Amino acid sequence: MEKIVDARGLACPQPVIKAKEALKGMEEGILKVLVDNEIAVQNVMKLGNYEGVSPVSEKKSEGEFEILFHVNRESGNMVEAAKEEECLPDARKKGLVAVLSSDQMGGGNEELGRILMKGFVYALTQLEELPETVLLYNGGARLSVEGSQSLEDLKSLEAQGVEILTCGTCLNFYELADKLKVGSVTNMYEIVEKMSGARLVIRP
Structure with a gap:
């Protein structure tokens, strides 16, 4: 074959x-x-x-x-x-938190940074052990709103039980509060709580 x-x-x-x-x-x-x-x-x-x-x-x-x-x-x-x-009924890894603080990955060319971030979020959906939570703040808040190229990938994660949380202050700052399309709004206290309680934090 x-x-x-x-x-x-x-x-x-x-x-x-x-x-x-x-x-x-x-x-x-x-x-x-x-x-x-x-x-x-x-x-x-x-x-x-x-x-x-x-x-x-x-x-x-x-x-x-x-x-x-x-x-x-x-x-x-x-x-x-x-x-x-076969032994993984729940694909999420307890204590694993992904933090996305920008809609770009790395420094340098902005267009390349957006391409890399799109690839990073897509790669998250393909992990055998998914994160328990994805935190989005500052420029990362743009990833969970209408028009984002990563929106479908974040929806895929949410459908598999991953908690998607976007900073409310950030959404308001960028005037995107009415455009959130996946997950829910969070605050700085919960962001700190999630990160401090994490066993492992990954960020691009």
């Missing part, structure tokens, strides 16, 4: 996510993943090593790479990962 995932032209982390989805349905065979840059090769190779599917990469031409995964569940590939998934 051979499967092909064409992830050329897709931004991070989509090549990894598409490869992971394809692996889940495979018992035995070869998964071929096509990407168009070396960073994607490295990320997909890491997935293959993590899943134990003997990844091999080859550069076909400029801007064209191929990664092969040799899948054989009978020999133990991915068995433990599959068992873990």
Whole structure:
């Protein structure tokens, strides 16, 4: 059996996510993943090593790479990962809080920062252990309102039980109080309470 995932032209982390989805349905065979840059090769190779599917990469031409995964569940590939998934009735990780304080990720180019943040929020939806709570304040408040490119991803998290909380003061400051489309409004006391009680806080 051979499967092909064409992830050329897709931004991070989509090549990894598409490869992971394809692996889940495979018992035995070869998964071929096509990407168009070396960073994607490295990320997909890491997935293959993590899943134990003997990844091999080859550069076909400029801007064209191929990664092969040799899948054989009978020999133990991915068995433990599959068992873990079956034992997780609730995908949320207790005490894990994601903090989004901007609608951009990192410093530098603003357009790139927004692209990276969109990718970060999407990646949150694909974690095997989701955060218990997502806190949005300052510029991060723009992510949960009408017109946000991350709105559907935040709605997906909420549908899986993740608490989405946006700073009310921030919404008022940016005149967005009537445009909140996911989760609920929070205050600084609750933000501090959630962060101080967290076992792990992640932020882009």
